[in-house]
Amino acid sequence: MFDFSPPSPLVYQDLLKTALLEDLGMAGDLTSEVAVPATARARTEVRVRPAGRIAGLPMAVETFRLVSPEISVEILRPEGSDVAPGEVVAVVEGPARAVMTGERVALNLMQRLSGIATVTARAAADAAKHGARVACTRKTTPGLRALEKYAVKVGGGVNHRFGLDDGILVKDNHIAAAGGLDAVLDRIQGRVGHMVKVQIEVDSLDQLEVLLKRPVDAVLLDNMGPDVLRKAVAMVAGRMITEASGGIRPEMVADYAASGVDMLSLGWLTHSAPSLDIGLDFSFS
Incomplete structure (x- = not known):
């Protein structure tokens, strides 16, 4: 258990x-x-x-x-x-x-x-066959986040951020508002405490290539199919944590986990179970 x-x-x-x-x-x-x-x-x-x-x-x-x-x-x-x-x-x-x-x-x-x-137990078992883990997101019922994220842990999953103050996750809108990936990475550098993790979302292999030149803790590989994910994981080559996200449903977990990613985040676990x-x-x- x-x-x-x-x-x-x-x-x-x-x-x-x-x-x-x-x-x-x-x-x-x-x-x-x-x-x-x-x-x-x-x-x-x-x-x-x-x-x-x-x-x-x-x-x-x-x-x-x-x-x-x-x-x-x-x-x-x-x-x-x-x-x-x-x-x-x-x-x-x-x-x-x-x-x-x-x-x-x-x-x-x-x-x-x-x-x-x-639902989490089934998804976590499918992911574990390929050495990956499943995580929930902030797509929780208002007021029930602590309990719904707790239920994910009971199912054998792990928790992503609990709130906006729980680590830095730079997504596409942050990148656009900052003026590009390099610009947002420049802004973050030196402004984050040593205990705060930094994760950057990318939606293409070109963006990933830029990111790999910078020191970050994790990459969020957004809306990439299993075949593209395999290429992304090979490019990262263990230099940071890889996480797949974007419309992943429980029945898709095994195919996505087989790509070699470390984590799969499923908003589905808390918004649709x-x-x-x-x-x-x-x-x-």
């Missing part, structure tokens, strides 16, 4: 509170309060419908804890597990009203994060 650590609850507690308040509104869970006796207890099984990789259990547990400290959650399959269709990954027990109140927020997050982890179908099966007492 890929080595990862869940983020501190401090990272996502405010997000969970916002989501719960969005659902509860000003009046609370009217249906549960009217229809369900205050003394009713619920036991629910968190069941995965299709096969997939589980992510988001710590967030689900924290969601129920915020709703009521009387709710207990027993984890049957740990975070990052690959589970079969119909498998139960956790059991939630507590006051029926409270469990019903937290159900949707907890499931929404688990389904979203598990979907990302599931389908949620994994997960449900709660209730029993009451």
